[in-house]
Amino acid sequence: MLNLHSATYRHRLRRATMTNPWATIPGPGVRGIDLEIKSGCILGLVGPNGAGKTTLMQILAGILDLEDGHIQLDGTPIRTEQQHLNLCASVGYMPESVSWVGPSTPNHILSRLCAMRGVQTSEGEEILKLVGLSNRVDDDLSTLSKGMRQRLSLATALLGEPRILILDEPLNGLDPVAQSAFRTLLRQLAQRGTAIVISSHSLTDLERIIDEVALMHRGRIVESGSLSTIERDLGIFARLDIAGMGSTPESFGDEIRAEPQHPHKGEDWAYRLHLEQGDWTAQMRASIQNELTITRMNPVSADLEEVLTAATGLSVEDSGFDVFTDVEVEEDE
Template sequence: MEISRSAGTSTAGQASAAVTVEGLAKHYGRFTAVEDVSFSIRRGAVTGFFGPNGAGKTTVLKMISGIARASAGRILLNGLDTPARAAGTLGAFIEPCGAHPGRSARAHLHSLATMAGLPGTRVSEVLALVGLEKDARRRVGRYSLGMRQRLGLAAALLADPDILVLDEPTNGLDPQGIRWLRTLLRERADAGGTVVLSSHSLTEAASIVDDVVVIHRGRIVRHAPMGAITRGGATLEDVFLSLTGGEGA
C-alpha cells in the first residue's frame, strides 16, 4: 500500500506539531519492520528517538525523511502534506555523507545546492558552520570519520531546514566535536527549529534531549518529556533498558 497523506484532514494538534506520524508501517515481503507507529514531535525541541538495534528506528527516520516509502500510514510535516525533501522543510543525515571519495567537500555541496536551487554562497556558510572551511578543497576520501560526519551534517543543513533529522551524528566526533554539535542543536531548537536525534550514546543524548520516543520491536513503547522519564531519579539509560528488556541501544 502506498503511503497516504492528507493535509485537509489534519487536526489542530497535528497542525501545531512539526512532525505527525500516524499508523506507520513498513513491510519487506512477509517481514514487518515497523507496525502501527504513531507519535508527534513538537517544534522548538530536541526529540530523542531511541531503540535497540533492529527495533525499526532508522526505518522510521528514513520514512519521515522521504528516503524510504511507508507500506501504510500517514506523515505530516508542520501539519501539511509536504514532501520531506522540499528545500527548507526537512534536512536529514541518516546514511553516510554520499560524497564521491575523489571529490572535494565543496564540490559535493555545490552539486547538492544546484540540485536544490540554492545559492552557491550557502555552501561556504555551511562549511564554516561545521568547521570544514579549511579542508573544503580536500578529497573526501582523505577525510577522517569525524570529518565525513561533519560533511553529512553540512549537507543536511544546506537548505537551513525547519526540521533536522539525525541518525547517530556523533559517530567519529571527538569530545570537542560532540560539544560543538550539542551547542548547534540546542541553539537551533531554542530558535524554534525542530531536531530529531537518534543515538546509541544515551548518556550523551540525555544532556540535550527535551522529549523521548522509544521504539522496540517495531512499535512505540514510550513517548514522554525528558522530565517525566527521569522523574524519581531514574536515568534515561535505566528507563530505556527496562522498556527494551535490557537489550543494547
C-alpha cells in the same frame, strides 16, 4: 509541525516459490507509530538494535512511503506528489553512514548540491564554516577523517535551512571536543525553531542533548515524552539522595524505601530514598528533616539507561548501546 498517525511500513523479504522466484513477504519495520515532531524540540529516538529507528527516520524524511496510516505536515496530510515534495524540502536528513569517496572536495560537493536545490553557493560556504570544515573545503575527500566526513554529512543536511532535521547516529566518529560543539550547534538550531530528531548508541551523550525521548522496541514506540513523565509511567519511583550527621535514622516513613549509600567525608550516614507514589514535594522533604542534621538532599532523575531497561526488559549491553563517553574514537584531524 510533523505528525505520524498509525504509521506502518515493513521491509519486503525475498521468499522465492516454485512458481514465483521473486516473491516477497512482509519483514521487519515499524507498526502503528503515533508521533509528534514539535518545532524547537530535540527528540531522541532510543531503542535496541533492530527496533526500527532508521526506518522511522526514513519515513519522517519522506524516503519511505507508508503502507498504512498517514503523515501530516502543519496539519495537512501528505497525499499528493506536490505535498510529498514539500515534505522533502522541509527536511534535512543525515544518514548513519555516507561513503564520501571519489575525486572531489567538500566545497565541490556543496556547490553541486546548492545548484540542484536552487540555493545560493554562498549558503553552502557558510554551512561548511558552521560545521567546522572551513580549513578543509578544498581538500580531497580521501584525506578527510571519519569525523570530518560526518561533519560533511551534517553540512548537506543543513543545506536550505530545513525546518526539520533528522540525524541518524551523528556523533559517530566525532572526538569529545567536536561532540561538544555539535551539541551546542543543535541547541542553537532548536532555539531558532528547528525540530530535531536524533538517534545515538551513546546514551550518556544523547541524554545531554534531548528535550524528549521516544523509546522503540520491535517496531513500535512503547513510551514517549519527557524523561520524568516516562519515569512515572514505567513505575520508576521518585528518588532522593539524603545524608547527614549524628545518629542513623531508623525509618523515613511507611511509603519510603531507604537504600543505604556510602557517606561522603564528614557525613555519618547516607541513603537513597525511593518514594512509592507521587513526587518529592517541598512539604515531604521538610518533614524528613525534622530532628535530623542534613548535609545534603538531592532529587535523583532517571537516566536513559534505566528508562530503556524498564521499557524493553533488556539490559543496555543486550541492546547494543554504549553508556560510556570515554571510548576511543578516530582522531578528528
